[in-house]
Amino acid sequence: MNRDGIFNFLSSIIVIIAGLLIGFIILLISDAGQAIPAFMTILTFGATSMRNVGDVLLLATPIILTGLSVAFAFRTGLFNIGASGQFTFGAFVAIYISIEFTFLPPPVRILTSILAAAVVGALWGAIPGMLKAYRNVHEVISCIMTNYVAMFFVNFMIISFIFDQGRGTSQALPSDSNLPSAGLGYIFREPFGAAYRSSHVNIGIIIAILIAILVYIILEKTTFGYELKACGFNKSAAKYAGINENRNIITSMMFCGALAGIGGALNYMNGTGLSMSIIDSLATEGFTGISVAFLGLNHPIGIIFSGILVSYLYLGGARMQVFGFSIELVEIVISVIIYFCAFVFLVKSFLGKTLRGQGKKESSKEGGEA
Amino acid sequence: MYIIEMRNITKEFPGIIANDDITLQLKRNEIHALLGENGAGKSTLMSVLFGLYKPEKGRIFKNDEEVNITGPGDANLLGIGMVHQHFKLVHNFTVLENIVLGVETTKSGILQMKEAREKVLALSKRYGFDIDIDKEVRHISVGMQQRVEILKMLYRDNEILIFDEPTAVLTPQEIEALMKTMKNMAAEGKSILFITHKLDEIMQVADRCSVLRKGRMIGTVDVASTSKEELSEMMVGRKVALSLDKEEARVGETILKVRNLCQQGTKYGSGKNKLKDISFDVKAGEILCIAGIEGNGQTDLVYALTGLEGIDSGEIFMEGNSITKAKIRQRTESGIAHIPEDRHKHGLVLNYSLAYNTILQTYYTSAFQKNGFLRRPTIMEHAKNLINRFDIRSGQGEETITRSMSGGNQQKIILAREIDRDPKLLIAVQPTRGLDVGAIEYIHKQLLAQRDSGKAVLLISLELEEVMNVSDRILVMYEGEIVADVDPKQVTFQELGLYMSGAKRDEVVVV
Ligand SMILES: Nc1ncnc2c1ncn2[C@@H]1O[C@H](COP(=O)(O)OP(=O)(O)OP(=O)(O)O)[C@@H](O)[C@H]1O
Ligand SMILES: [Mg+2]
Numbered sequence: 001m002n003r004d005g006i007f008n009f010l011s012s013i014i015v016i017i018a019g020l021l022i023g024f025i026i027l028l029i030s031d032a033g034q035a036i037p038a039f040m041t042i043l044t045f046g047a048t049s050m051r052n053v054g055d056v057l058l059l060a061t062p063i064i065l066t067g068l069s070v071a072f073a074f075r076t077g078l079f080n081i082g083a084s085g086q087f088t089f090g091a092f093v094a095i096y097i098s099i100e101f102t103f104l105p106p107p108v109r110i111l112t113s114i115l116a117a118a119v120v121g122a123l124w125g126a127i128p129g130m131l132k133a134y135r136n137v138h139e140v141i142s143c144i145m146t147n148y149v150a151m152f153f154v155n156f157m158i159i160s161f162i163f164d165q166g167r168g169t170s171q172a173l174p175s176d177s178n179l180p181s182a183g184l185g186y187i188f189r190e191p192f193g194a195a196y197r198s199s200h201v202n203i204g205i206i207i208a209i210l211i212a213i214l215v216y217i218i219l220e221k222t223t224f225g226y227e228l229k230a231c232g233f234n235k236s237a238a239k240y241a242g243i244n245e246n247r248n249i250i251t252s253m254m255f256c257g258a259l260a261g262i263g264g265a266l267n268y269m270n271g272t273g274l275s276m277s278i279i280d281s282l283a284t285e286g287f288t289g290i291s292v293a294f295l296g297l298n299h300p301i302g303i304i305f306s307g308i309l310v311s312y313l314y315l316g317g318a319r320m321q322v323f324g325f326s327i328e329l330v331e332i333v334i335s336v337i338i339y340f341c342a343f344v345f346l347v348k349s350f351l352g353k354t355l356r357g358q359g360k361k362e363s364s365k366e367g368g369e370a
Numbered sequence: 371m372y373i374i375e376m377r378n379i380t381k382e383f384p385g386i387i388a389n390d391d392i393t394l395q396l397k398r399n400e401i402h403a404l405l406g407e408n409g410a411g412k413s414t415l416m417s418v419l420f421g422l423y424k425p426e427k428g429r430i431f432k433n434d435e436e437v438n439i440t441g442p443g444d445a446n447l448l449g450i451g452m453v454h455q456h457f458k459l460v461h462n463f464t465v466l467e468n469i470v471l472g473v474e475t476t477k478s479g480i481l482q483m484k485e486a487r488e489k490v491l492a493l494s495k496r497y498g499f500d501i502d503i504d505k506e507v508r509h510i511s512v513g514m515q516q517r518v519e520i521l522k523m524l525y526r527d528n529e530i531l532i533f534d535e536p537t538a539v540l541t542p543q544e545i546e547a548l549m550k551t552m553k554n555m556a557a558e559g560k561s562i563l564f565i566t567h568k569l570d571e572i573m574q575v576a577d578r579c580s581v582l583r584k585g586r587m588i589g590t591v592d593v594a595s596t597s598k599e600e601l602s603e604m605m606v607g608r609k610v611a612l613s614l615d616k617e618e619a620r621v622g623e624t625i626l627k628v629r630n631l632c633q634q635g636t637k638y639g640s641g642k643n644k645l646k647d648i649s650f651d652v653k654a655g656e657i658l659c660i661a662g663i664e665g666n667g668q669t670d671l672v673y674a675l676t677g678l679e680g681i682d683s684g685e686i687f688m689e690g691n692s693i694t695k696a697k698i699r700q701r702t703e704s705g706i707a708h709i710p711e712d713r714h715k716h717g718l719v720l721n722y723s724l725a726y727n728t729i730l731q732t733y734y735t736s737a738f739q740k741n742g743f744l745r746r747p748t749i750m751e752h753a754k755n756l757i758n759r760f761d762i763r764s765g766q767g768e769e770t771i772t773r774s775m776s777g778g779n780q781q782k783i784i785l786a787r788e789i790d791r792d793p794k795l796l797i798a799v800q801p802t803r804g805l806d807v808g809a810i811e812y813i814h815k816q817l818l819a820q821r822d823s824g825k826a827v828l829l830i831s832l833e834l835e836e837v838m839n840v841s842d843r844i845l846v847m848y849e850g851e852i853v854a855d856v857d858p859k860q861v862t863f864q865e866l867g868l869y870m871s872g873a874k875r876d877e878v879v880v881v
Contacts, residue, residue: 221746223739226726233721239678240708240716241730242699 008297011348012306012341015295016313019340023317023333027325034323041323042337045316054188054199056312058270061204062087064307065263066289068215069256071298075219076252077232082128082143083260084286085150089124090117090261091268091276091283092154095170098177098269099162106176113177114207114265121261122254124150129253133246139253147282155278169275178271179204204266209304211259216300228252260286288338295341297348306341313337371434373398373561374419374450374530379428381414383774385765388414389425390585396530401552401562403572403593405605406582407806408778409763412565413455415582416532419563420452421445451523452532455539455777455804456714457515461508465518466490468507469525486525493524497551511665513544520551531555532563535777537571538804541664541832549575567778567806569598581605606808614814617822619842622654623689625705625795625826626675629880631684633670644670646850648684649880652795657817657827659841659858661834663870667850668830669711672799675828676708677701678716689794702731705794709784709801711830717784718772725753725768728787760786761812777804789816796820799830814840834863848872 023042027035046056066083073080094113101109128142164171179202189198219225231238231248238245263285268274292310296302317334321327374396381389388411396402404412417423419430421439430437432448439445445452459468466483469490475482487503494501499517507515516536523531533552537545552575556562566572572579572593579596581588581604588604602610631648644667652658662668673679675686677698685694688704696704710716718727729738729749738749753768762782764770772780781804788796798817802810817840821827831837837844838858846854846869853875856866868874 221744222742223734223744224742226733226744230719230722230730234715234719236715237717237719237730239698240676240710242697242702244697 007348007351008302011344011351012295012297012302014347014351015341015344016309016337018343018347019337020313022340023337026329026333026336027320030329031323031325034325038320038323038325041319042313042316042333045319046312049190050188051190051197051199052315054184054201056308056315057184057188057205058199058201058272059314060307060311061208061270062263062267062285063288063292063310064205064208064212064303065266066260066285067292067296067303067307068212068289068300069259069263070289071293071296071300071303072215072219072259073252073256074293074298075232076228076248077235078132078249078252078256079140080125080128080143080253080256080260081140081286081290082125082146082253083256083263083289084282084284085143085147086121086124086257086260087264087267087286088147088150088154088283089264090121091264092157092170093117093120093261094265095173095268095276096157096162098173099171102174109177110179110269113269114262117261117265118258119261121257121259121264123257124261125253125255125257126250129250132253133249147286151280151282154276155280158276158278164275167275169277172273172275173269175271177269178202179266179269181271182206200271202270204270207262207266208307211262212300212304215259219300224251260289263289291338291341294344297344310338310341371398372396372431373433375431375434376415376419377429377431379415379418379425379430381411381418381423381425383414383765385767385770387585389418389428391427392582392585392587394580394587395590396561396563397578398561399556399559400577401556401564401575403576403579404563404565404582405567405569405572405579405601407584407605408782408804408809409584409776410582410605410806411585412582413534413776416452416534416563416565419445420450420532446526446528449527449529450532451526451528451530453516453519453523453534453536455535457519459507459515459518462506464504464506465501465510465514465521466503468518469503469522473526490521490525493521497524497554499551512539513541513547516540516544516548524555529559530561530563532565534565535567535804536564537566537568538777542834543663545571567804567810569601569807572601573598583607602807605806610807610811614811614818614839616818616840619656619821621656621842622824624651624653625689626652626828627685627687627690628675629685629687631671631674631681631686633674633679633681644850645674645681648850648852650845650852650855651880652826652828654794654824654826655821656842657821657829657840659829659831659837659844660847661831661837661844661866661870662847664832666847666870668799668847670850671847672708672711672797672830675701675797676706699731707788707791707793707796709788709796709798711799713781713784718780720771720773722772723768724757724762724764724770724772724775724783725749727772727783728753728756728790730787732791756783756786756790762786778806778809781805782809785813785816789820793825795826795828797828797830800832801829802833802836834866837866838863845878846870848875852878854878 024039027038046052066087069083070080094117097113097116098109101112104112124146127146128139131137131142132139158170162171182203184201185198188201219229227243228248230241230243231245235245288310292303292307296306314334317330320330372395376394379389379392392415406412414423418425421441421444430439437448466487470486475485490503501514501517507518536548540548549571552562564576576593578590579593579601580590583605629649631645633645648671660668674681677696685692693701693704714720732738738745750768757768760782763779764775785801802813805813817827829841841858844856844858845852848870854869855878
């Protein structure tokens with residue numbers, strides 16, 4: 001690894017440790033006696049059985065996709081905090097097709113659900129894209145608004161079309177609409193006990209990893225990526241080069257929307273019986289995606305790992321309830337740890353400044369005065 | 371005793387030794403010039419002194435006492451100030467706010483600007499800076515911004531002043547004023563380190579001059595006992611022709627035809643037209659130069675021709691075809707190459723590698739792309755070829771991140787890219803800004819070679835010397851109009867000056 005790579009890796013580790021420390025302090029304040037075992041649970045629970053490892057991968061699937069969505073936008077000079085709304089829309093459409101299009105054979109139906117989620121996410125992402133390109137509306141503002149519109153509109157659509165009176169949520173998916181486990185269930189299961197209880201981890205994680213690789217290839221190897229990154233780094237130079245910036249903003253936002261939309265589909269088609277609730281809060285996967293993206297330093301391959309790491313901490317964190325911590329407190333601790341990850345760039349630049357020049361050679365990205 | 375002595379400084383970057391065992395001695399009250407080719411290591415050496423880089427080896431002394439400078443803060447405490455080539459000002463702060471930024475006086479947390487204001491006004495008066503300290507920085511000219519940077523150093527009572535290529539971005543008039551200011555400051559007891567590529571400036575103000583070449587100190591000379599020729603030979607290691615021999619132009623067909631171009635001033639401007647009824651032709655085989663004082667519409671004209679900005683009325687033709695409404699890419703494809711005025715803004719994606727910057731307008735052509743995938747080996751090969759042909763120097767060859775390259779070598783990337791595209795019309799805006807004499811000679815020869823191979827060249831320059839040396843025909847712009855169409859062999863410097871300042875004008879008729 002070169003010096004830059006080491007800096008990147010170090011800074012990601014540092015923010016996680018810092019987040020964990022603060023989480024630990026909160027635990028200490030609320031119940032000093034149980035703080036240590038609870039904290040150990042965060043650190044270890046995800047690895048205590050193969051089934052848990054499988055659950056980590058299961059939980060990582062949607063946030064890898066929203067992370068990719070945020071990172072892709074970032075690399076092209078945009079801040080996509082609309083991943084939440086795109087995710088919600090994608091999820092709804094996937095669920096709708098899974099429930100209503102039972103005339104399609106299962107494999108076709110599953111594929112249609114995922115693709116439709118991508119298309120709808122892309123269309124939803126296009127709105128802030130177009131507002132920015134043609135009306136110069138900052139994408140952060142329009143993304144916030146589209147997030148709320150998506151949330152309320154999807155609530156309305158669920159109630160109108162696929163409502164389950166009894167549960168007060170969207171109807172359950174027919175079991176043949178879930179993503180196939182593709183044998184992963186045999187690997188990730190409890191080793192003992194009559195039931196051999198398996199994790200619900202499924203082909204979704206493989207799809208997520210393949211998409212991450214695809215995003216990497218697009219960004220690094222194609223002319224499309226070359227154009228998009230040029231716009232992200234230096235708009236004026238992109239204009240000088242004859243690159244159509246407006247078109248790029250829109251396609252970039254559409255691509256991000258598609259990624260988040262697929263994340264929504266994979267999240268609800270995972271076979272755990274998860275259904276969409278009628279709630280007045282935005283889908284958190286979109287925001288966790290920001291942390292995942294930053295922690296992975298906006299690099300598609302880094303995001304696979306940061307997504308898994310965040311989900312690992314999440315799973316262990318949720319388990320703290322067995323030590324008598326209230327669910328609210330658990331949420332606070334998890335959020336502190338996860339959102340701390342967004343400080344990674346601050347740490348990186350700090351590392352760059354303090355360690356600079358102490359080693360033999362400079363980071364070649366600094367400086368550049370004529 | 372030296373006020374500053376840098377002893378045996380060595381500073382390495384990946385793949386390159388930017389400073390190799392350099393010793394530099396600055397006397398009290400002197401103006402000490404630092405001369406060297408692009409990439410010789412001048413900026414690096416000054417950044418070491420200012421605490422931005424930590425050298426691998428070497429020591430720094432102030433008044434014979436060793437000092438340890440770990441950052442600009444330390445430098446400031448030692449009375450060292452620096453004006454960077456690219457200014458570091460906050461654009462929506464006023465001049466005054468920028469000056470006090472970082473050393474504000476406060477009383478129970480509240481800013482005390484009154485004393486600061488008095489001190490700044492006194493300083494500005496002492497040096498004859500005609501500057502409105504309540505204006506926001508984004509509304510003042512580059513020359514004024516530089517004065518803000520100078521006032522920043524003076525306000526902090528710095529006594530050792532570093533100027534990194536301060537004149538590269540100034541108009542000749544502003545340079546004149548800066549030279550005077552530097553002399554005044556030296557007379558008042560300041561010691562000055564001054565980086566420049568312009569030998570005339572060194573001869574005019576410097577007491578001594580140190581020359582760097584490829585990271586090494588070649589020597590320090592008294593300016594009074596040297597000549598421009600000697601300095602340039604020390605710097606490049608060979609004799610440099612300071613004037614250009616060229617043959618008569620063999621003028622061919624009209625390549626670019628511009629008719630009645632008009633453009634209104636922007637909302638924020640004075641409301642005057644930026645371009646008033648501009649008409650001219652550029653023919654194959656000639657170098658047409660547009661001269662003028664900065665801000666008389668040259669930039670707007672170039673933006674209009676290259677499509678970076680629209681026009682209100684008028685027409686533009688390339689080889690007889692109208693490109694008035696064409697997009698930037700269509701214009702590029704019609705054979706226009708453009709060396710832009712601001713290389714960091716338009717010319718380069720600084721975070722891209724050298725190689726990626728050489729395909730900025732051609733990445734989508736079949737030469738560099740197949741089925742939407744970049745052809746990396748070809749791109750690298752192409753970049754290597756340009757590096758050799760144009761002598762572009764950098765730490766890691768075609769893979770070097772452009773941001774880490776020296777200013778002059780960044781400029782060479784653009785030049786290489788634009789000439790290599792084999793254009794029909796080359797629009798070069800201040801192409802030699804920030805380049806060393808060797809590179810300038812090289813670029814001028816390239817422009818001539820383009821001309822002689824039947825290309826049309828449109829050169830926009832603020833430097834009269836360059837205008838007179840290189841061009842075959844000169845148009846002078848004044849307040850958005852073309853006020854003269856003259857032959858460089860028949861016009862004098864004085865006459866050009868009169869046209870440029872608006873004191874004289876001809877009726878220029880184009881049919
Ligand atoms: N931060 C950096 N990282 C890597 N290489 C660098 C960095 N800064 C400078 N260099 C390299 O060090 C060498 C010296 O650069 P420097 O900027 O000091 O040159 P210079 O003499 O100021 O040139 P110019 O006249 O073109 O401004 C160059 O080859 C440059 O590519
Ligand atoms: Mg320099």
